[in-house]
Amino acid sequence: MAEALTAEQVLVAAEDVLRRYGPAKATVVDVARELGVSHGSVYRHFPSKAALRDAVSEHWLARLSDPLEKVVASTAPAPQRIRTWVQQLSAAKRRMALEDPQLFATYHEIASGSRDVVRAHEATLADQLSRIIADGMSRGELASDLTAEQAGQAVFHAVIWFCHPAHAGEWGGPGVEQALDRVCTVVLDGLRPR
Amino acid sequence: MAEALTAEQVLVAAEDVLRRYGPAKATVVDVARELGVSHGSVYRHFPSKAALRDAVSEHWLARLSDPLEKVVASTAPAPQRIRTWVQQLSAAKRRMALEDPQLFATYHEIASGSRDVVRAHEATLADQLSRIIADGMSRGELASDLTAEQAGQAVFHAVIWFCHPAHAGEWGGPGVEQALDRVCTVVLDGLRPR
Known part of the structure; x- marks a missing residue:
């Protein structure tokens, strides 16, 4: 072998x-x-053990970001794609965190040791949002004083509570989905053409 | 004595x-x-030791939320008050975290053991935002399909990355203030009357 x-x-x-x-x-x-x-x-x-840990982190995080590419590439209106992207990422994280908290904590701990890998993952996610926004802007579905890149980063920051493992302990409460929905409403209203 | x-x-x-x-x-x-x-x-x-810990947490967290009452009660336009409120809270947290990381980590650890106290603190903060928004709505400075209470909660969620101790390790990088500014731009555009 x-x-x-x-x-x-x-x-x-x-x-x-x-x-x-x-x-x-x-x-x-x-x-x-x-x-x-x-x-x-x-x-x-x-x-090294660090190289192995980085590879495991990367593999895990890619399982989260790869399926989102389909949302980015879809032909749905950009505002709807942003909402779907955010819901899908948050739901995937919550499912993992609530179904197998110990495994989720393990992955979180592994990834915490691979800061560069996590940074690259976060950049990938923000870039996915930026690409949807750029597309929406060019189609007249979205508008902002910010560039698409800046707006993508801002939307990513705005939904971090719903996706970042540091907040997993708070996801079990009621109303998480509605809360995310409301953040999406404010953010998407903020990107509507006037 | x-x-x-x-x-x-x-x-x-x-x-x-x-x-x-x-x-x-x-x-x-x-x-x-x-x-x-x-x-x-x-x-x-x-x-009990827990009661003492809760009191210390409450005392510390009140030092953060009390000064924000002035921002809520000011006569400035509501959008400006929201921006000031967010900047002030985030700046206070970042100052503490960067100036004395060990003390900040200690407080974070203490507060983590006082979940009800932290929840009440978070509710206080979201309520401050809701009160600014309610005032802004009644003055015609802000509008949303959400209620003022829902919108306050949404704005609070949207800026959590910039205020929650779990992200303190990421606040040392460049561009944190600009990033916060951009989230405020999107959120405030989302609350503008049309």
């Missing part, structure tokens, strides 16, 4: 080990044992 | 002890020692 070992296989095994042992205890040796290979084979793909 | 001991004196001593030892290590006995009284005298005011 060692010869055919792919980075993807290492990633899957690493996620499995991290879930079971938690990020503090999991080691590269555990991942190698899980795969039945030497730890040297794992290091060939990921030269 | 024990006879004249006020709740306020206990609070001041408790804050001092918490700063020095941290919330995990500080005990009611430490507070009593600081005051030169028996721990029974402290318990007369605060029947």
Whole structure:
């Protein structure tokens, strides 16, 4: 197996080990044992525990941002796409956080150690919003004194409470969806052409 | 001194002890020692460590929300009052977090243990925004399909990234003030009468 070992296989095994042992205890040796290979084979793909952790974070975060590309690329009116994008991201996070709080906390802890990966993820998300807004502006569906890039960043900031794991403990209360809906209403009213 | 001991004196001593030892290590006995009284005298005011912690949290959070009442009560146009309110709260939090990160983290940790106190504080802040918005609506300076109460809650959610201690680690970067300014622009455009 060692010869055919792919980075993807290492990633899957690493996620499995991290879930079971938690990020503090999991080691590269555990991942190698899980795969039945030497730890040297794992290091060939990921030269350090930090590199492996970054790859796991990236993999996890891409599972959240990749499906949103479909929303960005859809032909629906831009205001509706923004609302769908925000609802979808927030719902995915809440589902994970409420269904398996421990796994969610584990991923949050792993990602917290990969600041550059998280920053890149956040930039990707804000950029998705900016692209919807740029498209909406060019179609006359949206308008602002801000540029599309600035407006995308602003909308991303405005919905952070509904998406950022730091607030997961507050998502269990009633009315979260309505609260998000109201933020969307104010924000989308703020981007309406006059 | 024990006879004249006020709740306020206990609070001041408790804050001092918490700063020095941290919330995990500080005990009611430490507070009593600081005051030169028996721990029974402290318990007369605060029947448990949790009650003392809640009081310290409340005292700290009131120091943040009390000065904002002036902004709410000012005669400036409502959109300007909202912007000032948001800037003032965010600036106060950032100043504390950047000037004395350890003390800020200590307060955050204390407050995290006092969830009801934090919830009441957040309700107070959202209510301040709602009152500005209600006033602005009655003066024809603001409008929305939402009620003033819903809109206040929405604006509060929209600026959480700039005020919530969970994001303090990200406030050191460049452009935080501009980013807040842009969120205010979108939100205030969303509350403009049409």
